Amino acid sequence: MIEQIVFYMLAAVIILSALGVVLLPGVMHSALCLGLCLAGVAGVFASLGSDFIFAAQILVYVSGIAVLILFVVLLAGSASDLVTRQINEQWLPSLLICAAFIWSFLRIPAYFSGITAKSDPAPTVRALAGALLGDYAVPFELISIVLLASMTGAVLFARRKAE
């Protein structure tokens, strides 16, 4: 019962804040909504028993990415954004397409109906650590290289050109 209440509350938070991200005219508001949405997703992770992912979501997304976006909004935004139309002219076809998507997405659960968790969630940190540093060591290292490269690239792009 509590589980269901938590789920629906989280779902409501996620969907509403996601709509806020997409629909609110102010980019600043959108960014704040994004933070809320990501926190909601973190809650979903927690409810699914993925403790490490929950922590990573909070650490990386909510406190990293969302804050980064906020910074950029502060740098690149302007007061005129609030009075400018934030939605483009292809919203109607997009809406139809999205309707088609949601129609097909909502048919997917029918294939998995009635599946419930067989066991209680258990701590996963140790197992993930073993996997990351064991079988998946190579992808783990590769992803670190990707991070390094993207960081270097970001620095290069953002740097003021010496003109």
Place this chain on the structure above:
Amino acid sequence: MTLSHYLALSGVLFTIGLFGVLTRRNIIGILMSIELLLNAANINFVAFNRFLYPGQHLGQLSVIFVITLAAAEVVVGLALVMAIYKNLKSAYVEDYNILKG
């Protein structure tokens, strides 16, 4: 709670994100919508892992990689946004039309 609930939540979140990507004029808004898409996918990963393959961790590992890549994407994307904004003095994608044929 069943798997279906999580899949439905993920589908709704993805569609909202897709709509945002298709309709937001502001490029930062588009980036944020993309984050929504990624999170929808992440919910799916974790949900499938939880309900279909309990005791295994491949889905959660994937989520870790996705989060990492999302971080990288956001970093590069925002750097690009800053660079473009410096040059074009605009955050609206209609102004980025030099690909026009």
Place this chain on the structure above:
Amino acid sequence: MLEYVFILPLLSFAVAGVILAFGKWLPGRGASAGIAVAAWGFAQAAILFTKAIQGKLALPYEVSIPWFSVGSTQATLGVYVDGLTIAMLVVVTAVSLLVQIYSIGYMRGDPRFKRYYAYLSLFTASMLGLTISDNMLVFFMCWELVGVCSYLLIGFWFEKPSAAYAGKKAFITTKLGDLGFLVGLLSLFYCTGTFRISEILELAHIGFIPPAAAGAAAILLFLGAVGKSAQFPLLIWLPDAMEGPSPVSALIHAATMVAAGVYMVARLYAVYALSPVALDTVAWTGAITALTAASMALVCFDLKRVLAFSTVSQLGYMMLGLGAGGFTAGMFHLTTHAYFKALLFLAAGSVIHAVHTNDMREMGGLKNKMPVTYITFLLGALALVGIPPFAGFFSKDAVLAAALARNPYLYAVGAVAAAMTAFYMARALVMTFHGEPKDMKKYDHAHESPPVMTGPLILLAAASVVSGWALSRHEIFERLVNFEGVLPFELHHVSHGAVALYAGTVAVLSMGLGAWLYKSKPGIPAMLRGKFAPVAGLLDRRYGLDAFFLKFVALGDRLSSVLFIFDLNFLDAIAIDGWAWLTEKLSRIQRWFDDNVVDAAVDATGTVTLCAGRLARLAQTGIVQNYLLFIAVAVSVFAALAFAG
């Protein structure tokens, strides 16, 4: 030693090219190179000759390499050397060497000096190639090459229309004979299946070739010799060939090239020997030639032409000797004649060089001015006439002996010609060197030639004097050139004594008569000439042979004008122009097709692509979200298909 014989023609050939290309920078403008090679060649030939007469060489020597093959027939390039070859080699190299030395003086200051020496070397190369070739194909090739050189050198002063004309005449006339030569060569090949001389001789010797076929082939081949050696009736070109420089006349038109026909007959003598008819043809052609040419020389006033007629006449003697079965005699006469006739021509050249005229009526008394030339000319004349013990006496004597053994009539003709020879030589000698100078200006201008010219004269005079006696001693020459089984019949060894006595007597008497007439009673010949004007005219006109051949040529000319009209009105008008018209129309149709179908198709492709591009361009809005929308539409379509299915 023998292994290196093949280098002789190749070296000469190479040096011809070198002179032509680099003569300007060579010492003596190329003369030195030509002379050096000729001297080396003569040295080689002399060594070969010495060794051969000492019997130190294994003859015949033959070596060949494959050249090309057609079907089962293998053509070879090779060398065939026997006594005959060596005798000819000595003649060619010796005369070539002396003539080239002589030419330094004679051609001094000529603007085309370099080219002259290149031609001489080329000629020597061809002649040597002809001499040592082991197969008839290469022989024919060289045969034609010497013809080309002859053409080039007769027309060497081609600014003179008469020289250019003479060159053409010589070339075309000899070509007439070469046609027969080619046919004969092919029929010989048909009979024997080979071009190799040694095999042909072998087959002829064992009687493999049917006599009739051998005779036919031999007579056809002899046609080539008739052209090349200026035999009756193709003798008309040789007198005109005197338009060339005198040394050329000496080398080509007295000593070597014209002797090539004789050499060819001797080379294939085994084939000729199979057919008495062929031998008779050769003999009678030779006899008639000897007589007619000698008679023409009687009335001629051009010094060089007298010698040319004399050459023709002597070539007739050689043929007579060969045809009569006197193989050795013919070749012997060839050898000695080469020396004394070269000598006479060079001496005549020396005279002409001094007085700048060929006409004997403008000379006279030159013996005081040009003692060396006079003495050498005199020795040459004596040798030619056959006064013992000069060279001509031995060789002509042998020819006449052979003729007597074969047929008394042949002998008679030969003897009359010999008497004429003595007479016209006496006439030429007296008119040129004795008596009073006719043209004082020319006489005063005359001078003895430089040593570079008189040197060869003296050497040749020595050869003319001794060669007959030396070579006939102990039958040296006979043993050299006579190879086993060349003759089908035993040569009758006529006692030379009677013939020799007669020939010597006639020569002395006739020469004395001629000398007396022209020296003491110059009126009598003129009177005779007036009295027998028709005869003299006939002789001057060379028995109408020239006119005959001109008619012949005119006939060809008329034939070709008919052909020309046919060509113009039928072939050109209908066949060729018609074809052109048809082709043009066809190409117009093709062009229309090309413009309206092929090009149109190509253009349509372009247009369609362009329009499609314009249409597709509309999709390229440059707004990224549009693209994304397209992707989303596509995905939703696929999704719809997936779920609907």
